[in-house]
Amino acid sequence: MGNSQPLSSWADWLKPQRNRMIVLMILAAVAMVIPVVANNYLLEVLTNAWFYTILCLGLNIVVGYAGLLDLGYAAFFAVGAYTTGILTSKFGFNFWLTIPFAVGCSMLAGVIIGGPTLRLRSDYLAIVTLGFGEIVRIIARNLEITGGASGLIGIERPYFFGIQLNQGIHFYYVFLLLAIAACYVSYRLQHSRLGRAWQYVREDEDAAEAMGIDRVGVKLHAYVIGAMFGGIAGCFFAAKMTAISPETFTFAQSVLILLGVVLGGMGKIPGVIVGAFALVLFPEVFRGVGSMRMLIFAIVMLVIMLYRPEGIWPRVKS
Amino acid sequence: MSNLDIILQQLANGIILGSFYALVALGYTMVYGIIKLLNFAHGDLYMVGGFVGFVFLSALSGLLGTSWAAITFSMVLSMLAVGLLGVIIQRVAYQPMLNAPRLSILITALAVSMILANGVMAVTDGEYMAFTTDLGYDGLDFGNVFISYTQLVLVVSASVLMIVLTLFVHKTLYGKAMRAIAIDQDACRLMGINVNRVIALTFFIGSSLAAAAGVMAGVYYGSLHFSMGFVIGLKAFTAAVIGGIGSIPGAMLGGLVLGILEAFGTQIPFVGSEWRDVFSFGLLILLLIVKPTGMLGKTEIERM
Numbered sequence: 001m002g003n004s005q006p007l008s009s010w011a012d013w014l015k016p017q018r019n020r021m022i023v024l025m026i027l028a029a030v031a032m033v034i035p036v037v038a039n040n041y042l043l044e045v046l047t048n049a050w051f052y053t054i055l056c057l058g059l060n061i062v063v064g065y066a067g068l069l070d071l072g073y074a075a076f077f078a079v080g081a082y083t084t085g086i087l088t089s090k091f092g093f094n095f096w097l098t099i100p101f102a103v104g105c106s107m108l109a110g111v112i113i114g115g116p117t118l119r120l121r122s123d124y125l126a127i128v129t130l131g132f133g134e135i136v137r138i139i140a141r142n143l144e145i146t147g148g149a150s151g152l153i154g155i156e157r158p159y160f161f162g163i164q165l166n167q168g169i170h171f172y173y174v175f176l177l178l179a180i181a182a183c184y185v186s187y188r189l190q191h192s193r194l195g196r197a198w199q200y201v202r203e204d205e206d207a208a209e210a211m212g213i214d215r216v217g218v219k220l221h222a223y224v225i226g227a228m229f230g231g232i233a234g235c236f237f238a239a240k241m242t243a244i245s246p247e248t249f250t251f252a253q254s255v256l257i258l259l260g261v262v263l264g265g266m267g268k269i270p271g272v273i274v275g276a277f278a279l280v281l282f283p284e285v286f287r288g289v290g291s292m293r294m295l296i297f298a299i300v301m302l303v304i305m306l307y308r309p310e311g312i313w314p315r316v317k318s
Numbered sequence: 319m320s321n322l323d324i325i326l327q328q329l330a331n332g333i334i335l336g337s338f339y340a341l342v343a344l345g346y347t348m349v350y351g352i353i354k355l356l357n358f359a360h361g362d363l364y365m366v367g368g369f370v371g372f373v374f375l376s377a378l379s380g381l382l383g384t385s386w387a388a389i390t391f392s393m394v395l396s397m398l399a400v401g402l403l404g405v406i407i408q409r410v411a412y413q414p415m416l417n418a419p420r421l422s423i424l425i426t427a428l429a430v431s432m433i434l435a436n437g438v439m440a441v442t443d444g445e446y447m448a449f450t451t452d453l454g455y456d457g458l459d460f461g462n463v464f465i466s467y468t469q470l471v472l473v474v475s476a477s478v479l480m481i482v483l484t485l486f487v488h489k490t491l492y493g494k495a496m497r498a499i500a501i502d503q504d505a506c507r508l509m510g511i512n513v514n515r516v517i518a519l520t521f522f523i524g525s526s527l528a529a530a531a532g533v534m535a536g537v538y539y540g541s542l543h544f545s546m547g548f549v550i551g552l553k554a555f556t557a558a559v560i561g562g563i564g565s566i567p568g569a570m571l572g573g574l575v576l577g578i579l580e581a582f583g584t585q586i587p588f589v590g591s592e593w594r595d596v597f598s599f600g601l602l603i604l605l606l607i608v609k610p611t612g613m614l615g616k617t618e619i620e621r622m
Binding site for chain 1: 411420424429433440599
């Protein structure tokens, strides 16, 4: 009896998940195999889509899980990219060694900006993050160490067990693996004690506080973990592009990432992935829209908020 | 130039800049005071106001030329048009969201702001528009301090608008209704006040003040661009927070204080004009840490 208990509970656990697992396996297999058949253009687009998936999942922790509006998310992505860029190109660091620095710096930025503002009304946070995003971009444009308006060039591409990552296909796999890791971490966070605290704070802040949840503390956790995702994505972005400039990290970039989160359904991982892909694929499929892209995105965002505030693929509420 | 001259000149520049900030901050603070909404689109209404004023001015230039008569006339028309636009935005986008979670309404406001900015970008092809006027460059010369008549007229008209607004809020029935709704919306409804109409009126006034500032900025800087609403929206918010958000005299004071601080801030060694925005946003963040209620604001506890 004692021995069969864990076995049957394992089977019970798998049963309702089985269909989902099969779908996930197939999707993962497709994602792994695609580069073999895809041409360079498709590969580039898909790499970009995985890249935005990581950013959107990071922002999703702040917006979707904790219910805070962050309008300067590109700043964390910038901090990560610039940390790696400066350390490799000016100080000759190995790329892999820069990752902990980049993560540290973006987390520090998260604490600096989140610490004081998370105590205040939630809409103050939105506008302060907006200002912060601008500050980071202006600083990057005016300092000497960040290369000024023209940015940093000649960031060395990393070696991985002796192979230099310099092909499109390499970076496809890098970003795919990072996206999978981001999904896993998001999933585990969502179902952790902290994840449930975020949900409680999001739904009813006062009740959560009355239950003994440290309101500011859990929000700051969400903020810093979100910043970390952005920082890591920024590191690899710098390595892939080998050149970064301040104009990559504008307000429009932050809004784009936010749109990916809102589009698919805030707080739901598959929804966010769908949102990120929609974000990248839409302008590729509809080439004609060109500069109207942001206008169309903004209208879509408004319509979603008015008629489907939970997004295309909303979270199922129990 | 002596130090005193620099101080006086920067004071004059700061007051002019500050009166634009104050006009935009007023709309922010009024809307916030009445429905607790941060209207991100407010800075873009300022930008749209500038463009609408420019269109009217071009249309009227055949009749009236491009001097003060035509500018005043097109400013009034722009205020009416943009005021209406503000009411439409409120009805279409914000009214259905009033009971939604705060996050949804903030994203809605952001979407409206993006639609306005990118809509104008599509219409103007993202080009700068030259706002040509023939006002000349005459002015008052106090030794090394120079104030042009244009600057003087702009500051005076901004002050007139603010005085009219103050009188409206304190002396009329609708002004009283506005102040009452800011305190307790439900009680006002029970007292028979048409709350929706007063909210619409607040949006109208706030948007038309932003439009007035937009036209004035067009006259002052001589050019318009679709992205000019973004930074001023942030600055106006900073001004509103400095003064205490929700407070009308606070917004005026905050605008002036921010304008003057910016004018002097760029004179500090190592803080050139390229650091101006960092200076004001840094100030905003610092202020929110030290005194989030601002100079004239009241302490308030958030209830979601």
